[in-house]
Amino acid sequence: MKLGRIVGTVVSTRKDEKIESLKLYVVRDLSLSITEKDSFVVAVDSVGSGLGEVVLYSSGSAARQTNMTDGRPVDAVVMAIVDQMDVHGELVYNKATDTGEPGRPAEE
Amino acid sequence: MKLGRIVGTVVSTRKDEKIESLKLYVVRDLSLSITEKDSFVVAVDSVGSGLGEVVLYSSGSAARQTNMTDGRPVDAVVMAIVDQMDVHGELVYNKATDTGEPGRPAEE
Amino acid sequence: MKLGRIVGTVVSTRKDEKIESLKLYVVRDLSLSITEKDSFVVAVDSVGSGLGEVVLYSSGSAARQTNMTDGRPVDAVVMAIVDQMDVHGELVYNKATDTGEPGRPAEE
Amino acid sequence: MKLGRIVGTVVSTRKDEKIESLKLYVVRDLSLSITEKDSFVVAVDSVGSGLGEVVLYSSGSAARQTNMTDGRPVDAVVMAIVDQMDVHGELVYNKATDTGEPGRPAEE
């Protein structure tokens, strides 16, 4: 899985019928120090996540293993909202105190 | 899914029989600020998209989950036309006012 | 799918029994201006393509969706020979006038 | 498979029901000289590995081939703990004498 922050949404009226009603988020990849990278994906939400949240998303065929995405042309799915992450013994992310990326207020 | 702009077409007379009649588009990857990147794929259209449009495409086995691509040797499919996209609270793309990439008129 | 030029061949006598008799091509990735990039794959031919030709190849599980590659340990297949490609309204490739990469005669 | 070191953990209370109870590790990619690279994944543990250990992880659909991950939206799984690795005839890694990355004590 990859670590990302939900930074936006995509609106589409003309799309494959199998993805009707699915929520499409812009998810920007995060570094281990929780800074946004240039790379991003558009992912379907399967856990009721919201703008500004730090999440995990699965890519490839794994993205079709949720009840919401089974059998659909979806290659990325948000499947977990991150509460805490620690690296080398340090708490690098804590949802409770998250204010969004440095210099940018959280969107939610 | 990835964000791209349809910038061209590929014509092929000799191809695997399973992709006969499928439309092949050149789709260039877009950054979050909707500028074209160097990377691109050739993708099958499943939603009646057209030249110049900003779209989402799915890669890998997800690309075979549309009625049009099921069971075919296709690893990328355009499965949504983007109307609007917003990032960090700003509208970064609006189909209604899209004139193509800066310095380049929309092809359609 | 990705755009590539067939630039070479691989000969292997000791290989998985399921790929016996399959033709193995060296396919170099092409940019939108049809210049060869450093990256390349070794792909199975499913359309009778030949050295020097510009082709499309599929990667991943899509590569097993041709009659020739079904159920085999193959992750890249040439599935179309490109006749023409146009980008931003310009004809960037025309098989009829293709002489191979600049400075290098076509191999065929 | 890729070579990585388990450097952290992810805690998530809101996640897809199919990944409840799975342990989520932050795994940082390693070079051939066993130094940590910038890239990382979040992977499910299937072998009882622990913080600081050098492991192999599988990506893509392979990540669902363990009893622990079958049918779940998981695209990376730790499936082996590395005891020794040698490259060009030299022992580049030995678990028995591993003290973690240079300048950083092992976390375990």
Place this chain on the structure above:
Amino acid sequence: MKLGRIVGTVVSTRKDEKIESLKLYVVRDLSLSITEKDSFVVAVDSVGSGLGEVVLYSSGSAARQTNMTDGRPVDAVVMAIVDQMDVHGELVYNKATDTGEPGRPAEE
């Protein structure tokens, strides 16, 4: 498929039961001029290949299409030993005269 040279081995006693008894090689990616790149994978051998040999390996779900890897959490498999490779009409690799990478004797 990708072109690589087998440069090392991985020893693991604690691993997923489905990969018990499989041989794990360190395979370094090769350029078209048969020089080793920084990138590498750990791959299962399915053709009796040995240290120092130039091989092809398949990634992703293709890696499970050999009798040896079917249904296992394996995302890379060596499925051919390369005898010869030619690019742009030149013989860039010949197993018969291969002495390993420049400046490094073949390991076998």
